[in-house]
Amino acid sequence: MPNLIPTQADQQVAQCLEEGRSFAMIAGAGAGKTTSLISALEHVRKEFGSSLLKQGQRVACITYTKRAVAVIRERLGFDELFEVSTLHSFLWGEMGRFQVDIHEALTHFVIPKHIESARDKDNGGASKTAIAARQKAEKLEGELEALADASAWAYDDSNFSNFSEGLLGHDDVIAVAGYLLGEKSVFRRILGSRYPFIFVDEAQDTFVSIVEGLNELGAGVGLPLVGYFGDPWQQIYDGRAGDFSPPEEGLSITKTENFRCSPQVVGLLNAFRTDVEQVPSGKAADIEGSVEMVLVEAETPEGPRRTYTSEQRDRALQKMDQAIESWGWTAREDVTLLFLVRQMIARRLGFEQLNSLFTGDFASSRAQDDFEAGDHVLVRPFIKLILPLIRAQQDGDQRRVIDLLRANSPSFSADGPNSNLSLGKMIELSRNAIEKLEATWASSTVKEVLLLAQDLGLARMPNRLVEHLSRDPRSEAFDKELHSQEKGDWLADAFFAMSTEELSPYFDFISENTPFSTQHGVKGEEYPNVVVVFDDVEARWSHYNFNKLLTPRTIGEPTEGQFDRGRKLAYVCFSRAELNLRILLFTPSPADARAELLSKGLFEDGQIKVVSLAA
Numbered sequence: 001m002p003n004l005i006p007t008q009a010d011q012q013v014a015q016c017l018e019e020g021r022s023f024a025m026i027a028g029a030g031a032g033k034t035t036s037l038i039s040a041l042e043h044v045r046k047e048f049g050s051s052l053l054k055q056g057q058r059v060a061c062i063t064y065t066k067r068a069v070a071v072i073r074e075r076l077g078f079d080e081l082f083e084v085s086t087l088h089s090f091l092w093g094e095m096g097r098f099q100v101d102i103h104e105a106l107t108h109f110v111i112p113k114h115i116e117s118a119r120d121k122d123n124g125g126a127s128k129t130a131i132a133a134r135q136k137a138e139k140l141e142g143e144l145e146a147l148a149d150a151s152a153w154a155y156d157d158s159n160f161s162n163f164s165e166g167l168l169g170h171d172d173v174i175a176v177a178g179y180l181l182g183e184k185s186v187f188r189r190i191l192g193s194r195y196p197f198i199f200v201d202e203a204q205d206t207f208v209s210i211v212e213g214l215n216e217l218g219a220g221v222g223l224p225l226v227g228y229f230g231d232p233w234q235q236i237y238d239g240r241a242g243d244f245s246p247p248e249e250g251l252s253i254t255k256t257e258n259f260r261c262s263p264q265v266v267g268l269l270n271a272f273r274t275d276v277e278q279v280p281s282g283k284a285a286d287i288e289g290s291v292e293m294v295l296v297e298a299e300t301p302e303g304p305r306r307t308y309t310s311e312q313r314d315r316a317l318q319k320m321d322q323a324i325e326s327w328g329w330t331a332r333e334d335v336t337l338l339f340l341v342r343q344m345i346a347r348r349l350g351f352e353q354l355n356s357l358f359t360g361d362f363a364s365s366r367a368q369d370d371f372e373a374g375d376h377v378l379v380r381p382f383i384k385l386i387l388p389l390i391r392a393q394q395d396g397d398q399r400r401v402i403d404l405l406r407a408n409s410p411s412f413s414a415d416g417p418n419s420n421l422s423l424g425k426m427i428e429l430s431r432n433a434i435e436k437l438e439a440t441w442a443s444s445t446v447k448e449v450l451l452l453a454q455d456l457g458l459a460r461m462p463n464r465l466v467e468h469l470s471r472d473p474r475s476e477a478f479d480k481e482l483h484s485q486e487k488g489d490w491l492a493d494a495f496f497a498m499s500t501e502e503l504s505p506y507f508d509f510i511s512e513n514t515p516f517s518t519q520h521g522v523k524g525e526e527y528p529n530v531v532v533v534f535d536d537v538e539a540r541w542s543h544y545n546f547n548k549l550l551t552p553r554t555i556g557e558p559t560e561g562q563f564d565r566g567r568k569l570a571y572v573c574f575s576r577a578e579l580n581l582r583i584l585l586f587t588p589s590p591a592d593a594r595a596e597l598l599s600k601g602l603f604e605d606g607q608i609k610v611v612s613l614a615a
Contacts (some may be wrong), residue, residue, distance in 0.1 A: 007257055014043050017044060023228070024230075024246035027231055028258065028273070028575075029231065029261070029575030031278070032255070033230070033255070038075050042076075045081055048196075057196055058080075059196075062198070062201065063085075063086065063201035087207075101187065106172075115137050118133045143164055146164060153166050154168070178209025180213075191224075197223070198218070198227070199227045200214065220249050226250070230244060233275075235568060236568050236569050256278055256279055258278040258279065261284055263287070264291050265289055265291060266284075268581065268602065268603075272567070272602060291581045291583075292607050293585065293603055294583070294609050295587055295610045296590065297610075313347055324531065327582060332529070336576070339518060342518055346506075349505040355506075358372075359371075364487070374507075378465065379503075379506075380462065383511075384408055385459045385460075386458070390438055402427065402430065405426075411456070437453065445498065447497070473496075528579045529580045530574075530576050532582070532583045534586065535586040545558050551593040551597065
């Protein structure tokens with residue numbers, strides 16, 4: 001980055017690195033946080049890299065996603081000086097050899113905490129909740145007694161631990177690492193000697209126990225040094241260190257530039273957020289953008305549990321379409337629409353029943369997470385191979401067809417039964433197979449398509465999926481308590497019975513081939529033109545109430561949790577817009593809401609429009 005002019009915040013970071021002083025950089029949205037992080041890493045490489053390598057030491061850079069890991073590694077030229085990793089991978093890589101200490105943490109801290117939590121939910125009664133909590137506590141107590149026989153622990157890279165098999169899931173890796181950082185000085189000393197510089201990206205989303213442990217590691221002046229980069233207002237996950245601060249004697253640094261958003265969008269961000277006053281900077285300072293809000297009168301929900309009926313949901317989406325048309329944004333590829341929940345997107349795009357299935361009674365939280373990532377075992381063959389194959393065939397892209405088959409198909413892989421055939425013969429075989437698949441697709445169930453793909457040797461089927469396909473459907477009625485551990489069977493059976501109609505729009509959404517996204521899924525992203533849709537009825541989440549957040553005098557005060565979570569999520573959404581921002585708020589009292597918003601100085605008179613039910 002030879003032509004980069006360091007900001008004042010970057011200069012302060014460089015000074016901390018020279019002094020061996022830990023720090024925490026608060027960088028608002030669009031501030032160029034990643035650029036500052038890379039700049040700090042480059043400074044360490046230039047000034048200390050050779051001596052670190054001679055001593056067998058490296059620089060740790062912990063970030064939140066695998067995507068961010070790939071970006072940072074590339075920008076650093078894949079230099080082996082740097083250990084760039086996600087938090088879970090980094091922690092397990094360092095603590096995995098401390099097997100005795102892991103055993104101690106599980107025995108004296110982690111599992112007892114799980115037992116205590118379960119016991120707290122058991123009031124001694126005969127309710128399903130109490131019985132389930134009691135059974136869970138008893139199961140954990142049995143596993144705790146059997147822990148004496150465990151000799152080795154491994155990271156399972158899943159949501160849940162299996163203590164009886166020595167496997168730790170995501171949450172328990174964090175719990176054990178927090179224990180080691182807090183209680184084991186030898187672990188801290190070894191970690192600090194291996195990594196004299198530890199940088200933490202997205203610090204606001206790092207777990208509290210990890211930040212506390214790293215703060216103990218980086219306390220005082222001198223190496224090891226811990227440097228945080230993040231923004232408390234972009235912490236949108238519970239249980240994280242949103243209000244992170246530097247280790248003792250470390251320096252707090254604020255970066256005030258905004259290189260992303262137009263001055264008009266920055267003006268709203270500054271009115272909405274009072275702890276950091278951002279300045280439009282770089283090319284963004286010369287952009288002419290706009291901010292507008294439409295207040296739509298919300299219908300009284302007439303569906304079950306105070307939700308919209310299908311007809312009401314359609315009318316709400318129609319109001320949204322009318323607003324978008326009034327802005328001249330209809331069918332524009334440079335417009336991104338952000339919804340709080342996926343159900344509204346699913347209805348608009350045409351995979352509502354599929355989405356409801358994977359968020360309903362048969363789906364665990366892990367199943368829902370995997371479905372939303374396009375990685376659930378039931379949908380994976382469609383996302384990874386079947387639909388990409390059909391699309392490539394329809395586009396006449398035979399090279400893409402062959403590449404997909406070689407990478408994912410048992411019959412067409414490099415070591416498969418057809419590997420010795422000529423390219424022409426491979427294309428002929430693949431065309432015939434995919435034509436059969438296409439012919440079956442339009443008029444068959446999901447299960448029939450999967451069975452055909454399996455018979456043709458097109459798709460690798462995970463063992464769990466093969467088991468579902470080969471068994472008879474569950475005939476008994478589903479009982480939430482009785483079948484809690486087996487509900488995946490009912491999920492699979494319901495999925496298999498569906499037509500394939502909703503898989504194509506789901507695939508398009510997962511592949512980011514639509515203008516729609518969830519508000520939680522865009523942190524770190526930026527778009528030219530953004531529409532943020534707030535509808536508290538449709539959301540049905542007690543965690544959020546945007547009417548109460550934005551217009552408390554009109555609607556009523558939010559709870560403390562609603563206020564904190566809501567303002568952070570709203571800030572993340574507003575700050576995605578590079579040029580123009582549009583906010584659509586469904587409210588029962590649009591005229592009163594407008595008056596309140598104007599009185600608070602969030603918007604000017606010409607920026608707010610009211611749409612009544614009769615409009």
